[in-house]
Amino acid sequence: MNWKIIFTIAKKDITEARQNRSVWLPILIVPIFFILLIPLSLIIGLIVGGPDAVNFFNDPDLVTFLEKMPPVMSQVLQGLDSVQSILVLVLGYMFAPFFLIMPLMYSTVIASESFAGEKERKTVEALLYTPVSDTELFIGKVMASFIPAVGITWACFLGYIIVLNAAGWPLMHHLWFPLINWYPLILWVSPAISLLGIAVTVLISSKVNTFMGAYQSSASLVVLVLALLVGQITGVLYLSAIVGLLLGVVIWIAGIVLMVYAIRTFNREKLLVSSIS
Amino acid sequence: MENVISIQQLTHRFGDREALKDLSYEVMQGEVFALLGPNGAGKTTTIRLLNGLYTPAQGSIRVLGMDPGSHGGEIRRQTGVLTETNALYERLTARENLRFFGTLYGLPESVLLKKIDEVLSFFALEARADDRVDTYSKGMKQRLALARALLTEPRILFLDEPTSSLDPESALQVHELIESIRQNDGHTVFLCTHRLEEAERLADRVAILNSGKLLALGTLDELKKKYNPGLWVEVKLMEPLKGKITGNTCRGLLKVEQSAVQLKVQVEEEDAIPALVTALVGQNARILGVEQQRVTLEDIYFKLQENAREGAK
Numbered sequence: 001m002n003w004k005i006i007f008t009i010a011k012k013d014i015t016e017a018r019q020n021r022s023v024w025l026p027i028l029i030v031p032i033f034f035i036l037l038i039p040l041s042l043i044i045g046l047i048v049g050g051p052d053a054v055n056f057f058n059d060p061d062l063v064t065f066l067e068k069m070p071p072v073m074s075q076v077l078q079g080l081d082s083v084q085s086i087l088v089l090v091l092g093y094m095f096a097p098f099f100l101i102m103p104l105m106y107s108t109v110i111a112s113e114s115f116a117g118e119k120e121r122k123t124v125e126a127l128l129y130t131p132v133s134d135t136e137l138f139i140g141k142v143m144a145s146f147i148p149a150v151g152i153t154w155a156c157f158l159g160y161i162i163v164l165n166a167a168g169w170p171l172m173h174h175l176w177f178p179l180i181n182w183y184p185l186i187l188w189v190s191p192a193i194s195l196l197g198i199a200v201t202v203l204i205s206s207k208v209n210t211f212m213g214a215y216q217s218s219a220s221l222v223v224l225v226l227a228l229l230v231g232q233i234t235g236v237l238y239l240s241a242i243v244g245l246l247l248g249v250v251i252w253i254a255g256i257v258l259m260v261y262a263i264r265t266f267n268r269e270k271l272l273v274s275s276i277s
Numbered sequence: 278m279e280n281v282i283s284i285q286q287l288t289h290r291f292g293d294r295e296a297l298k299d300l301s302y303e304v305m306q307g308e309v310f311a312l313l314g315p316n317g318a319g320k321t322t323t324i325r326l327l328n329g330l331y332t333p334a335q336g337s338i339r340v341l342g343m344d345p346g347s348h349g350g351e352i353r354r355q356t357g358v359l360t361e362t363n364a365l366y367e368r369l370t371a372r373e374n375l376r377f378f379g380t381l382y383g384l385p386e387s388v389l390l391k392k393i394d395e396v397l398s399f400f401a402l403e404a405r406a407d408d409r410v411d412t413y414s415k416g417m418k419q420r421l422a423l424a425r426a427l428l429t430e431p432r433i434l435f436l437d438e439p440t441s442s443l444d445p446e447s448a449l450q451v452h453e454l455i456e457s458i459r460q461n462d463g464h465t466v467f468l469c470t471h472r473l474e475e476a477e478r479l480a481d482r483v484a485i486l487n488s489g490k491l492l493a494l495g496t497l498d499e500l501k502k503k504y505n506p507g508l509w510v511e512v513k514l515m516e517p518l519k520g521k522i523t524g525n526t527c528r529g530l531l532k533v534e535q536s537a538v539q540l541k542v543q544v545e546e547e548d549a550i551p552a553l554v555t556a557l558v559g560q561n562a563r564i565l566g567v568e569q570q571r572v573t574l575e576d577i578y579f580k581l582q583e584n585a586r587e588g589a590k
Contacts, residue, residue: 008380012366019368126364128330130381131354268330
């Protein structure tokens with residue numbers, strides 16, 4: 001296996017994806033909302049509104065939710081006033097699943113561009129006439145999605161850390177973020193979910209001939225993460241460090257199994273025949 | 278001369294449909310070999326089989342002495358393919374496209390950069406080398422696709438419909454480039470086309486395909502001799518002929534089409550022409566000119582395609 005060739009394919013696909021507005025626009029817009037606009041609006045609201053703003057959250061559902069909170073989280077909230085508690089709860093806790101939507105979205109959009117997009121633009125044939133092996137081609141394309149998906153998610157997380165600590169300083173007066181449960185989520189679960197997103201997109205791309213078709217189908221995986229989000233908000237499933245680690249194991253296994261299946265079924269002849277039909 | 282491609286009893290199927298049926302032929306080192314046929318004849322399928330992109334249903338293939346099924350990568354390292362659609366990365370520049378493909382062929386960086394400059398210059402693209410390909414005209418894109426196919430100095434150059442989407446001026450330019458590539462470097466060229474004039478202009482030998490079947494194979498002269506649809510003579514007259522020319526007027530006349538001031542006569546051999554002219558003079562015909570009509574590849578092609586259609590009925 002020639003790694004120079006694999007990196008060349010990955011680099012070319014990343015360059016192409018960067019030039020496609022349908023790819024970079026969602027990649028740009030989502031972090032603007034999740035790491036800038038929404039956190040800043042909440043923090044500014046809490047700073048300006050003070051305890052009055054807290055009353056907004058003081059409804060019976062939230063009270064039930066606080067009662068169900070696991071001991072680890074209760075410890076985190078110990079000693080915090082009501083304004084600080086809201087900040088930690090919403091941005092330090094409920095927001096966590098959004099950082100699983102990001103790698104999933106990034107990996108599916110880039111993989112759709114890389115696999116189905118290349119078929120759609122009919123550039124795949126010239127690529128297949130090169131001496132590159134099927135495995136090198138496959139790994140190159142997977143890396144073209146995996147590296148940016150994980151990299152951008154991590155960069156967004158760094159941005160989120162800065163925004164929360166800097167903007168939240170007037171309320172917290174110390175560096176309080178990230179909380180312990182975020183580490184497995186970001187370092188372990190988000191790469192796993194990127195791999196799963198890519199594997200599903202590759203399998204869908206073998207049946208679909210357009211970038212949008214592949215992206216729309218694979219993006220339905222977001223439902224899984226939305227389930228986690230609902231679980232988190234309703235208190236049914238709390239994404240603690242242990243849950244994060246276990247969740248990661250499940251997603252890694254699913255991603256690897258699907259990826260092995262995808263690589264076994266990936267070959268030049270199928271790719272050409274499916275792009276003709 | 279050694280063969281670089283050898284196909285024996287090759288059959289290929291897509292599902293139940295036979296795309297190629299029992300083909301056998303060879304392509305020699307240094308020749309321009311044209312595979313001629315209408316859309317769907319099996320031309321692109323042949324190129325894909327020869328480069329190991331498809332596995333044949335039956336028969337054997339040898340390209341540069343290797344089996345594409347087991348040595349596809351090694352064969353592709355020594356061939357260059359101009360695909361039917363130019364298959365260029367339009368969001369990248371010409372230089373980025375060439376660099377990408379050159380790296381995939383394993384060319385060392387220093388050699389690759391030099392080769393890129395050479396092909397860009399040869400195809401007159403150096404002034405726009407750093408512009409995105411989506412700003413190029415169709416003719417420029419086709420030249421760049423040709424440059425890509427030649428970047429690695431392939432032993433066999435496959436050209437799949439190289440001018441089908443081009444205007445006449447760009448097509449002429451591409452023909453001239455193909456001719457100069459062949460003269461300069463002695464590449465073996467495997468040309469797939471449905472354009473008869475293209476095959477006639479560029480090819481040393483022609484194979485005519487229809488629905489995956491080989492109808493004819495040979496040089497243009499061999500095909501003319503073998504499938505000659507008859508020698509036609511056109512006679513232009515100054516005024517209408519008073520008499521009538523028929524098959525019995527003189528020896529060797531096969532068919533006569535007579536209009537006011539023009540005669541089209543099919544003769545058996547060239548030596549029937551003087552007798553025809555003598556007979557016309559005998560009828561006081563005032564002859565402006567006598568022209569022997571050249572048999573073209575087009576005549577042969579349409580005759581063969583017609584025979585194939587009638588045979589299929």
